Amino acid sequence: MKTFRLIDLKIELDPQQDKMSSIPLCDGLIINKEDGENHWMIEALIPKKHRQVFEVLFQQHTEVKILVTITKENNRPVHLSVQVKNIVALEENISVLLDGKMITNRYRTETEEVLKDLVKEGLSGEKLLDAFKQNT
Structure with a gap:
């Protein structure tokens, strides 16, 4: 330990x-x-x-x-x-x-994937932040 x-x-x-x-x-x-x-x-x-x-x-x-x-x-x-x-x-x-x-490792991996997808969609600034909050 x-x-x-x-x-x-x-x-x-x-x-x-x-x-x-x-x-x-x-x-x-x-x-x-x-x-x-x-x-x-x-x-x-x-x-x-x-x-x-x-x-x-x-x-x-x-x-x-x-x-x-x-x-x-x-x-x-x-x-x-x-x-x-x-x-x-x-x-x-x-x-x-x-x-x-x-539970962090799973959570972190999932949230990183969500963020990557939102950036690929072309979101940035406040729109990115709002979409990220809705998806996590």
């Missing part, structure tokens, strides 16, 4: 809106389980005021999409589909344990 520092965490609270909400981190780690199936485990130390968000996901055993930045702020964010496995209340924060699979 390999462990990396978690720099940023965003979570998709409402899949209908397709919008990621930023969750402030006090600290965090992400572990590549190296099991051949792209499983990752995340421990995020976050302010207690965000506990309710994770409690609902934990109680409902809901899988949720997240976007994380690993090691350095300027690294490309990675998409994962995770479940909340545990929540531990600490003095001022909570520790949230997430377990899931990375």
